[in-house]
Amino acid sequence: xxxxxxxxxxxxxxxxxxxxxxxxxxxxxxxxxxxxxxxxxxxxxxxxxxxxxxxxxxxxxxxxxxxxxxxxxxxxxxxxxxxxxxxxxxxxxxxxxxxxxxxxxxxxxxxxxxxxxxxxxxxxx
Amino acid sequence: xxxxxxxxxxxxxxxxxxxxxxxxxxxxxxxxxxxxxxxxxxxxxxxxxxxxxxxxxxxxxxxxxxxxxxxxxxxxxxxxxxxxxxxxxxxxxxxxxxxxxxxxxxxxxxxxxxxxxxxxxxxxxxxxxxxxxxxxxxxxxxxxxxxxxxxxxxxxxxxxxxxxxxxxxxxxxxxxxxxxxxxxxxxxxxxxxxxxxxxxxxxxxxxxxxxxxxxxxxxxxxxxxxxxxxxxxxxxxxxxxxxxxxxxxxxxxxxxxxxxxxxxxxxxxxxxxxxxxxxxxxxxxxxxxxxxxxxxxxxxxxxxxxxxxxxxxxxxxxxxxxxxxxxxxxxxxxxxxxxxxxxxxxxxxxxxxxxxxxxxxxxxxxxxxxxxxxxxxxxxxxxxxxxxxxxxxxxxxxxxxxxxxxxxxxxxxxxxxxxxxxxxxxxxxxxxxxxxxxxxxxxxxxxxxxxxxxxxxxxxxxxxxxxxxxxxxxxxxxxxxxxxxxxxxxxxxxxxxxxxxxxxxxxxxxxxxxxxxxxxxxx
Amino acid sequence: xxxxxxxxxxxxxxxxxxxxxxxxxxxxxxxxxxxxxxxxxxxxxxxxxxxxxxxxxxxxxxxxxxxxxxxxxxxxxxxxxxxxxxxxxxxxxxxxxxxxxxxxxxxxxxxxxxxxxxxxxxxxxxxxxxxxxxxxxxxxxxxxxxxxxxxxxxxxxxxxxxxxxxxxxxxxxxxxxxxxxxxxxxxxxxxxxxxxxxxxxxxxxxxxxxxxxxxxxxxxxxxxxxxxxxxxxxxxxxxxxxxxxxxxxxxxxxxxxxxxxxxxxxxxxxxxxxxxxxxxxxxxxxxxxxxxxxxxxxxxxxxxxxxxxxxxxxxxxxxxxxxxxxxxx
Numbered sequence: 001x002x003x004x005x006x007x008x009x010x011x012x013x014x015x016x017x018x019x020x021x022x023x024x025x026x027x028x029x030x031x032x033x034x035x036x037x038x039x040x041x042x043x044x045x046x047x048x049x050x051x052x053x054x055x056x057x058x059x060x061x062x063x064x065x066x067x068x069x070x071x072x073x074x075x076x077x078x079x080x081x082x083x084x085x086x087x088x089x090x091x092x093x094x095x096x097x098x099x100x101x102x103x104x105x106x107x108x109x110x111x112x113x114x115x116x117x118x119x120x121x122x123x124x125x
Numbered sequence: 126x127x128x129x130x131x132x133x134x135x136x137x138x139x140x141x142x143x144x145x146x147x148x149x150x151x152x153x154x155x156x157x158x159x160x161x162x163x164x165x166x167x168x169x170x171x172x173x174x175x176x177x178x179x180x181x182x183x184x185x186x187x188x189x190x191x192x193x194x195x196x197x198x199x200x201x202x203x204x205x206x207x208x209x210x211x212x213x214x215x216x217x218x219x220x221x222x223x224x225x226x227x228x229x230x231x232x233x234x235x236x237x238x239x240x241x242x243x244x245x246x247x248x249x250x251x252x253x254x255x256x257x258x259x260x261x262x263x264x265x266x267x268x269x270x271x272x273x274x275x276x277x278x279x280x281x282x283x284x285x286x287x288x289x290x291x292x293x294x295x296x297x298x299x300x301x302x303x304x305x306x307x308x309x310x311x312x313x314x315x316x317x318x319x320x321x322x323x324x325x326x327x328x329x330x331x332x333x334x335x336x337x338x339x340x341x342x343x344x345x346x347x348x349x350x351x352x353x354x355x356x357x358x359x360x361x362x363x364x365x366x367x368x369x370x371x372x373x374x375x376x377x378x379x380x381x382x383x384x385x386x387x388x389x390x391x392x393x394x395x396x397x398x399x400x401x402x403x404x405x406x407x408x409x410x411x412x413x414x415x416x417x418x419x420x421x422x423x424x425x426x427x428x429x430x431x432x433x434x435x436x437x438x439x440x441x442x443x444x445x446x447x448x449x450x451x452x453x454x455x456x457x458x459x460x461x462x463x464x465x466x467x468x469x470x471x472x473x474x475x476x477x478x479x480x481x482x483x484x485x486x487x488x489x490x491x492x493x494x495x496x497x498x499x500x501x502x503x504x505x506x507x508x509x510x511x512x513x514x515x516x517x518x519x520x521x522x523x524x525x526x527x528x529x530x531x532x533x534x535x536x537x538x539x540x541x542x543x544x545x546x547x548x549x550x551x552x553x554x555x556x557x558x559x560x561x562x563x564x565x566x567x568x569x570x571x572x573x574x575x576x577x578x579x580x581x582x583x584x585x586x587x588x589x590x591x592x593x594x595x596x597x598x599x600x601x602x603x604x605x606x607x608x609x610x611x612x613x614x615x616x617x618x619x620x621x622x623x624x625x626x627x628x629x630x631x632x633x634x635x636x637x638x639x640x641x642x643x644x645x646x647x648x
Numbered sequence: 649x650x651x652x653x654x655x656x657x658x659x660x661x662x663x664x665x666x667x668x669x670x671x672x673x674x675x676x677x678x679x680x681x682x683x684x685x686x687x688x689x690x691x692x693x694x695x696x697x698x699x700x701x702x703x704x705x706x707x708x709x710x711x712x713x714x715x716x717x718x719x720x721x722x723x724x725x726x727x728x729x730x731x732x733x734x735x736x737x738x739x740x741x742x743x744x745x746x747x748x749x750x751x752x753x754x755x756x757x758x759x760x761x762x763x764x765x766x767x768x769x770x771x772x773x774x775x776x777x778x779x780x781x782x783x784x785x786x787x788x789x790x791x792x793x794x795x796x797x798x799x800x801x802x803x804x805x806x807x808x809x810x811x812x813x814x815x816x817x818x819x820x821x822x823x824x825x826x827x828x829x830x831x832x833x834x835x836x837x838x839x840x841x842x843x844x845x846x847x848x849x850x851x852x853x854x855x856x857x858x859x860x861x862x863x864x865x866x867x868x869x870x871x872x873x874x875x876x877x878x879x880x881x882x883x884x885x886x887x888x889x890x891x892x893x894x895x896x897x898x899x900x901x902x903x904x905x906x907x908x909x910x911x912x913x914x915x916x917x918x919x920x921x922x923x924x925x926x927x928x929x930x931x932x933x934x935x936x937x938x939x940x941x942x943x944x945x946x947x948x949x950x951x952x953x954x955x956x957x958x959x960x961x962x963x964x965x966x967x968x969x970x971x972x973x974x975x976x977x
Contacts (some may be wrong), residue, residue, distance in 0.1 A: 008477040009469055014410065014685045023417045023687045035445070038429035060343035085346050087435045090445065099431070110708050294784070301865060316944065407856055407940025413686035479854055479939035630857075630942040 034101045039075060041082045041102045042077055046117055048096035049074060055088035055097060064088060067117070074117035126167040133203050136174040137167055150445045156206045162219050164196060164209050169224050177201040177512070179499035180221075180228045181584065182593045185235035186287040187267045192216050192239055197582060197593065197610075204518065207583065211241060218246040227499030227618060228341035231610075238265040253647055255279070264334055271514035292418040294629065298327050302405060302633040303629040305643035307522055321621045336607040341367055341576060344604065345440060351609065352645040354397060355435055356461050358587040360439035363607070365520060365559050366596040367441050369581035373572055377564040378442035384559050385584075386430065387521070388552045392463075393422045394588035395545045395552075398640045399470070402542055411473065418466055421459045428452055434619050443569030453560055460553050474543060484539040488623040488635030491536060500619045501612045502590020503548070504639045507541035509534040514586040525562075528555050538638040575602050587612055611645035626632075662745035662917065667737055670921070671885045675702040677925065678888075678932045685936045690727035702885075706878050712735070719782040728777035729872070731881040732770045736886040737742040737790040739766040744821045744902055745916045757819045760812060764805055767849075770814050774883065778868025789867025792943055793858040794849070799950045803958035806847060810838040810965045811898040825901025832899045835968070838945060838961045839899050843927075846891045848946070849936060851884075854938040855946050892927040896920065900927075 021026075025032065034040075051073040056064040063081035066073040075088070089097040107113065133154055134147065145167060146158040171178045177200055188210065190626055196207040205643070211218050220243040223230050232243045233252040240263040251258070257279045263269060265403040294313060298306035306327040323419035332351055349360040361383055368375065387572060393554045400415030423433045430436035438444045474480060495508040501557040505512055505521070511532045515523040532548040576598040583594045590612025600603040616639050624632055657663055666830060676691065676699050681689025691698025741751050742763050771793065778790025811831045815823040832839045848855040858867045866872075869880055896902060905919035941949070 008937075009472050010410070010477060013469065013935065014937050018681065018684045020687065022422070022684065022689045025687045026689065026692070035428045036430075038427065038433055039437075043731050058340075058342060060339065060346040081348065083350075083435075084432065085435075086431075087342065087346065403939070407853060408938070409682075410686050410936050413688060413937075417687055443665070479941060482941060483939055483943060628944065629941060630944075 010069045027079045034103070036101065037099060038101045038103070039086055041079065041105060042082075042086075042115065043100050044075065044077070044115065044117060045098070046074060048094045049050060049117075050094055052093065054091040055118060058087050060087060065122070067115050068088045076117055077115040079113040080110065101106040106116065130306070133171055133175060133200050133205065135410050136170055138386070140170045141166055144159070144203055144520055155203070156208060156330055158304075159207045160209060164207050165224065166200065167207055168196070171198060171205075172224055173201060174201045177510070178225070179496065180225050180231060181230065181499075181591065182595070182608065183231040183235055184595050184606075185241055185265065186238040186597065186606050186608075187213075187239065187265060189267075192241055192266075194218055194235065194241060195595070196221070197595070199512075199517075199584075199591075202517070204582070204584070214239040217244055219243070222247060225499065226497050227615065229618060235274050239263050240266070241515060244359065247568060251326070253329040255326065268619055269334075288330075294376075296632070297502055302636065303641075303643075304401075305641075307598065307641075307643050307646075311629065311632065316630070318627055318629055318632070321624050323399040323617060325381075325617065325619060325643065326647050328389040328644055333607055333609060334647045337604060340574065340602045341441060341604060342574065346437065348607070348609065349435060349437060349439075351611070351648055352642055354642060355390060355587045355589065355592075355645065356396045356434065357436045357439060358585055358592060359439070360583045361521075362583055362592050362594045363596070364439050364441045366581045366583040366587070366594045367576060367598075368572070369454050369583060370576055370596065370598050371441075371572060373442060373570065375443045375570060376567045377522070378566045379568045381447055381559045382444045382568055383439065384522045385448065385556055386436055386444070388556045388559075389422060389426050389429070390436070391588045392549060392552045392556075393426065395549050396422065398545060399542060399549075399638065400424050400587075402484075402538075402634060402637045405637045406480070408480070411480075413517060421462065425456055425459055429456065429557050436637045437593055440569070440572075443567070446562075447568050448563070456560065457557065460556060464550065464553050466544070470546060470631060474539070474546065481539070483631075484542065484638075485537060487631045488620075488627065488638060489535075489537045490619055490623050494622055495536070495619070498615075498618045498622065500590075500616050500639070502587070502616065503541050503544040504531070504590065504616050504619055505530050505623035507544045507549065507638075508605075510535035512590050512591070512603075514584050515547060517582065522559065526555055528558075539633050541638040575600065576604075589613055589642060589645070609648055611648070612640070613640070613642050613646045617641070617646065653827050657935050658741065658751065660747075662873045663741055664737060666670060667740050667889065670924070671882065671889050672702040672706075673699070674889050674892075674925070674928050675927060681929060682936055683933050685933070705884065707833075707881045709878035709881070710875050712874040712877075713950045714876065715806070717782050717871050718785055721780040721782075724780040725774050725871075726876065727774045728780065728872045729876050729883060731775070732773040733879050733883045735766050735770040735773070735824075735973065736890060737884055739763045739770070740886065740890045740893060742820065743890075743897050744824055745893075745920050746903060749821065752889070757817060757822075760808060760818045760820050760823070763820070763894075764772050764801075764808060767887075768797070770883070770887070771849075774868060774880070777872070777880070778870075781871040783871045785865040786868055788878070789858055789865075789870065793840065793868055794947060795943070796851065796855065796858065797849055799947060800845055800954070803841070803950070803954045804845045804849055806958040806962055807838055807842045810835055810897060810962055813962070813965060814969050820897050825904060826903070827901040830899065830901040835899075835961070835965050837894075841954065841957055841961055842899065843930065843934075845958070846895065847931060848950070848954075850888050850904050850931070852888075852931060853925065853935040856940045857946060888928065888931070889924070892924050892931065895921075896923040918932075925941060 016102045039065050052074065053066050055075050060083050063078045064075045065078070067076045086099060089099065105113070132151070137145070137156045137157065138147065141163065143526065144163055148156045148158070159167060165517055179199055181199050184197065186193040191210040191212055194209045194211060198205050198207060209218060218241060222243070230250060230252065232246055233248070235241050235252065236243060236249060237252050237254050257277045259274060262274055266400050295308060296311060297303055299307040307322040310322040311318055327417045332347060336347055338345060345360050346364060348363045349356045351359050375431060376597065395418040396415050400412045400419070403409070403411030403415065426436060429452065430438045430446065439448055490504065490508045494510045495510050501512065509532060511530060513530045514529050528551045531544050531551065533544055535547045578600045579596070580597040585592050592612055593610040595608040596604055597606040620636060620639055623635055627635065659665065679701070680690040680698070691701035694700040716722070742749050742759050775790045775794040778786040778793065781818045811823050812818050814831055814834060815826045817823060851858050869877060872880055900923045903916035903920035905915065
């Protein structure tokens, strides 16, 4: 364009926007797709755990507590204190903690935010 | 890249020979050990030799029997530390605010947190601690016990009379113009502002003290949460400082990956400010457009780091995640789309009459004031002072990536906003170059958890300006002292100066143009 | 004898209920338009396409707790919003909507001046409601409202006189019905200036200062909660409808338009509503594309630009009507 226009482009753009589709997605009716290594709720595989306690020691938010389950010490995650940094997954020598894309963690029941280690696989996405 | 050839060490040596001890190569360019008030002479010599001498930070540190007061000073091509010590039972030292006016806030903070008395300070008083904090209790001293602090109930402020209510307008702590709580008592004469008295410290969380009781690994996540907008730059500055103490060299791929994360952070922060400025002048449409264009950048941050805001990719020794090759096309298309939208915004800033009426010649900061008040970041670059840590002291891969330093000379709100808009384009260029020239290899080396005794300083360029870290280690897994100086802490005195003489209705756009981030300021 | 027709006309159509429904509809239209310009969705959940959203907001505010500051001037604080709302509805009732106004069949000579005076009184009551709040932000906000509307009232009256001059009468019904050629074509300069002055009277961007929440928190609404706040909002919305209706009457030919079949009442109301919505869309568009000016810029725009332009426009119209149009028309 040889000559620069002296009129603000906002006037034309405002009119043209009336006829374009809005940029907003209508959540919660339409949910977004997240990348697969999104740092959502933790998924803990009890079969790989060796009870070393490194996850609990390295957690910056002190959100992991080692509790007794069937005679062994296992990590219990307090999701309301967790900052989802996944340092626990990095410190774990056996890769027993993995991430998931489940992020809708809001709840009215505080006890549902404590992930107790069980012999079966944790609930999650 | 040095912008002048003044050899500041020679200047100091020639003027103060044998009275001070100079250790070259320590704590960046050199450390100068002084006593007996000679710090004033050293600073005066530096200010006279180089006009860009400015205080970056003043660190107070508990050294047992003494309290160390370290002045970190930057010049056009060097970064020095002047160390002085005062005995704990009589911690008096002379102020430097007559030589460098921008040191006012820094000295007040050391007074508040460590109890050092700066003789001759124009405005001694509380800055980060609340008014009802007990006297004589200093949190950063090693003998401080949190359980022994008993806070009195706060006293009600004296009731202002009705005439005073119309003359002294209090903005904050809760106010729609401010994102975070701070109080500014603005004295007006009709519609013109005559004085602004700030009170910061409403969100002081004691992060510097908290970092002393956490390991280095946990501290990376702690300092990341000093600020939500510039989180990865805080983490990066901290791990770089620790790597300097450990003398660890990180692999080249890690350096480029860090640059990509940091520049994505800068992009979303600048777009946030540009939109917020539109909101302050009542231009909601511009605000919504900028934030709509910021959303794809948040998606990119989510793609590369796993979370939209707090990226948590930095660690001592490199980065925690790699950039997948399958993600690169999406990054490139998003950045190309953003680049295509920039001419529209530039045209609005050039041609829109209501923006020009609200932003031009508003909040002008002259170059001499910018130099004396030690401002940093786009505020300085909008007033003609060309400081940018990425150019002056390149870190990570910035020495290898070509980009322009944006400087405008007008010094008003319009110029500062334009600096940020041009920096958006430069950030896009940097990310594209980094992706195209990404070296192969490992992205992380193992680092020991126990750091041997030592100390290091580090400065990086946050979106708001120069961010400074000082870490001292003592051969344990816990740091001895972490000192953070955030850019907004240095920039608030500039606001106190630019608001005077202006219309009170100009305070919101003026204030937003210096891009305040109070979580950073108060820590 | 009770005149049921008159009561019906005042209370239901084209009086109170009709104006209220039209206000709620215009509020929805404005919000939807602003959202689409800003590339958002706007109201979408309450009712189909969110059309019940203004009603939902009104009802929500009525259910909230009503708090009064201890130092507020009680009677003014409580009744100013209600009286302002009533006066605005009264002013709108003077305008012919379906061929005749709600109050009387043909109006009377001079009702243009009466409704301009009523609008000024309503604005003054809004100022009083902010002043009675005993809050510094309320005081500053209401002082700005006063300065702005008093300043812009003068060019507004001058520009409103222009169609009166062309029609030769001060009665709105006569002005509306004598527009065989709508006055927007005969005096377009007056139309443009009238739209700009109306933006300032209605306190919309770029003359939005009394509602600038980044400077004065809530302005005159700061201390209001609950039902009183609902009426303040409603008063502002009725003002917008009134302003657009006045433009329609004075410049666009009022409710008169081609009648195709059946009842003229229906067609007149339809044309009135369509023209009103067109003006509402124009003012909302102007409000979206500009930033907010400072109070001193607003005042200098008034005294230095708009007022001289209004005087010139009146002179130009007098000249055109007296000498030029009789030769052409």
